[in-house]
Amino acid sequence: MQKRHPFPARIFHWTLGPLAIALVATGLYLTNPPQHGSLRTARKLHSLAGLLFTGSLIARLYYAILRREWRFVLPERRDLKKLPAFVRYHLYLTDKKPKFRRYDIGQK
Incomplete structure (x- = not known):
C-alpha cells in the first residue's frame, strides 16, 4: 500500500x-x-x-x-545519470524500468 x-x-x-x-x-x-x-x-x-x-x-x-x-x-546527480534509461523507458524503447529512490526524475 x-x-x-x-x-x-x-x-x-x-x-x-x-x-x-x-x-x-x-x-x-x-x-x-x-x-x-x-x-x-x-x-x-x-x-x-x-x-x-x-x-x-x-x-x-x-x-x-x-x-x-x-x-x-x-534532482540528484544519480538521477541525471539514469535520465537516458528513463527516456528510453517512457518512449517505449525498452521494457526495463529504471529504479529511482522515492520519485523518478519526471516526478521531480
Missing part, C-alpha cells in the same frame, strides 16, 4: 497545475494575439499567474526543506 502525500504537498500540486495551464494559455495568446481582445488583460493575467506559480514553487521547496524531503524533490 502506498502512502499518500501530505495535504500541503497535494495543495501545492493542485495549485501548480492550473497555474501552469494559465501560463501556457496566456503565453500562447500573447504570442499570437487576435485582432480583437485586450493584450493588457492577458499580460496582467500572465504576470499574475507567473508570480503565483513562482511563489507556490518556492513555498513547495521551503516545505520540502522543513520536512527534510528536499533530497527527494530536487
Whole structure:
C-alpha cells in the first residue's frame, strides 16, 4: 500500500497545475494575439499567474526543506545519470524500468 502525500504537498500540486495551464494559455495568446481582445488583460493575467506559480514553487521547496524531503524533490546527480534509461523507458524503447529512490526524475 502506498502512502499518500501530505495535504500541503497535494495543495501545492493542485495549485501548480492550473497555474501552469494559465501560463501556457496566456503565453500562447500573447504570442499570437487576435485582432480583437485586450493584450493588457492577458499580460496582467500572465504576470499574475507567473508570480503565483513562482511563489507556490518556492513555498513547495521551503516545505520540502522543513520536512527534510528536499533530497527527494530536487534532482540528484544519480538521477541525471539514469535520465537516458528513463527516456528510453517512457518512449517505449525498452521494457526495463529504471529504479529511482522515492520519485523518478519526471516526478521531480
